[in-house]
Amino acid sequence: MESGNRGVSCETPAILTWHLTKRYGKARGIEDVNLNVHEGEIFGFIGPNGAGKSTTIRTLLGLIRRTSGEASIFGLDCDRDRTHILEQVGYLPSEVFYYDGMRARDLLKYAASFYRKDCSARIRELSAKLGLNLDQKVEDMSLGNRKKVGIVQGLMHSPRLIILDEPTSGLDPLVQRAFFDLMLEENRRGATILFSSHILSEVQRICDRVAIIREGRVVAVRSVAEMRRSAVKRVTIGFAESSTAAAAAVRTLEAMPGVRSLNADAIGASASAGSDAQSSGGSDSGSGAGGDRIASGTASASFLYEGDCNALIAALAGLDLADVEIAEPTLEEVFMHYYQPDGDSGELCALDARTAEAQNRGMTENRGAAERPAR
Numbered sequence: 172m173e174s175g176n177r178g179v180s181c182e183t184p185a186i187l188t189w190h191l192t193k194r195y196g197k198a199r200g201i202e203d204v205n206l207n208v209h210e211g212e213i214f215g216f217i218g219p220n221g222a223g224k225s226t227t228i229r230t231l232l233g234l235i236r237r238t239s240g241e242a243s244i245f246g247l248d249c250d251r252d253r254t255h256i257l258e259q260v261g262y263l264p265s266e267v268f269y270y271d272g273m274r275a276r277d278l279l280k281y282a283a284s285f286y287r288k289d290c291s292a293r294i295r296e297l298s299a300k301l302g303l304n305l306d307q308k309v310e311d312m313s314l315g316n317r318k319k320v321g322i323v324q325g326l327m328h329s330p331r332l333i334i335l336d337e338p339t340s341g342l343d344p345l346v347q348r349a350f351f352d353l354m355l356e357e358n359r360r361g362a363t364i365l366f367s368s369h370i371l372s373e374v375q376r377i378c379d380r381v382a383i384i385r386e387g388r389v390v391a392v393r394s395v396a397e398m399r400r401s402a403v404k405r406v407t408i409g410f411a412e413s414s415t416a417a418a419a420a421v422r423t424l425e426a427m428p429g430v431r432s433l434n435a436d437a438i439g440a441s442a443s444a445g446s447d448a449q450s451s452g453g454s455d456s457g458s459g460a461g462g463d464r465i466a467s468g469t470a471s472a473s474f475l476y477e478g479d480c481n482a483l484i485a486a487l488a489g490l491d492l493a494d495v496e497i498a499e500p501t502l503e504e505v506f507m508h509y510y511q512p513d514g515d516s517g518e519l520c521a522l523d524a525r526t527a528e529a530q531n532r533g534m535t536e537n538r539g540a541a542e543r544p545a546r
């Protein structure tokens with residue numbers, strides 16, 4: 172499924188942050204976050220628990236005060252112009268809490284009274300799409316149904332920007348599907364969507380671009396297509412039989428620059444190249460997928476490779492192989508690539524942080540100083 176609105180505007184960015192930093196006392200929230208979300212985009216924001224997604228969102232919505240840096244939505248300052256911003260934004264928080272004793276219908280009517288438009292038809296339409304019973308008391312609802320109330324509340328005023336923080340938790344697969352269809356519809360209508368999640372398949376499903384956040388810092392901003400086409404490849408090789416030659420081949424690969432997450436269980440050789448196999452997470456998802464495609468009965472090895480493809484082909488040519496497959500890595504593998512612990516790959520992570528910053532800065536500078544949020 173792809174984002175429906177290809178007419179991304181080149182005007183004022185929907186969201187622009189500039190070295191946005193939030194500290195909780197001395198504790199890290201987010202550091203130097205630079206984001207540039209174009210109007211009309213579905214922009215993913217991914218990272219594990221505690222990475223800083225909710226902090227970024229709450230700072231954008233003016234729910235918490237930034238420590239330093241700048242942030243704007245449609246050119247309006249997130250602190251100073253908060254009231255005007257909130258009229259144009261629909262927000263679905265990761266957890267929804269409501270007053271007890273109210274039916275969904277009354278609660279949504281009350282919430283709608285904050286907007287200068289009649290939202291009743293839209294409330295009925297959205298509730299029907301999500302299968303929400305408006306007559307039920309919210310306190311009697313399941314977690315998933317309470318989440319539906321939150322979705323209707325976030326969308327009923329047809330906002331220009333929709334901010335979703337882990338939106339699908341608690342929704343069953345059928346409702347998730349209806350929800351994603353709804354988001355694509357909203358995007359076709361012209362809405363920009365910021366979609367925070369730690370579930371890659373969701374991001375891949377609807378987003379145009381993604382920012383990856385790690386320990387409070389944005390380490391990469393990529394199009395989903397670009398992430399999938401990244402220089403990293405998943406290589407799976409098959410040997411005619413488990414043999415000392417196969418074990419030697421694995422040792423050769425282990426020593427080769429650019430080889431990571433080497434998984435060679437079937438050969439009985441060392442199952443990993445250093446700590447990469449574990450830390451990158453690639454061994455689980457990758458070897459399973461690749462290894463299954465190598466004929467059964469043969470020993471196989473699977474690894475991620477990033478580097479000169481000629482060097483890879485030359486190395487493989489020197490091995491006695493029965494089969495070889497070079498494939499795009501899964502999004503999961505690409506994602507984990509940005510999450511290697513410091514140490515071996517510390518330089519890579521630092522590089523990615525610089526690259527992300529350069530991409531954002533370049534985008535901002537190229538598109539004119541006027542795009543810097545005014546303070």
Ligand SMILES: Nc1ncnc2c1ncn2[C@@H]1O[C@H](COP(=O)(O)OP(=O)(O)OP(=O)(O)O)[C@@H](O)[C@H]1O
Pocket residue numbers: 195198199200201218219220221222223224225226227265369
């Ligand atoms: N109110 C708070 N007081 C102190 N530290 C906080 C507070 N809120 C968040 N943090 C810290 O800020 C960092 C970022 O947290 P945040 O909730 O933004 O991450 P997240 O990516 O949204 O995680 P999750 O997916 O678990 O919601 C974490 O280290 C967290 O412990």
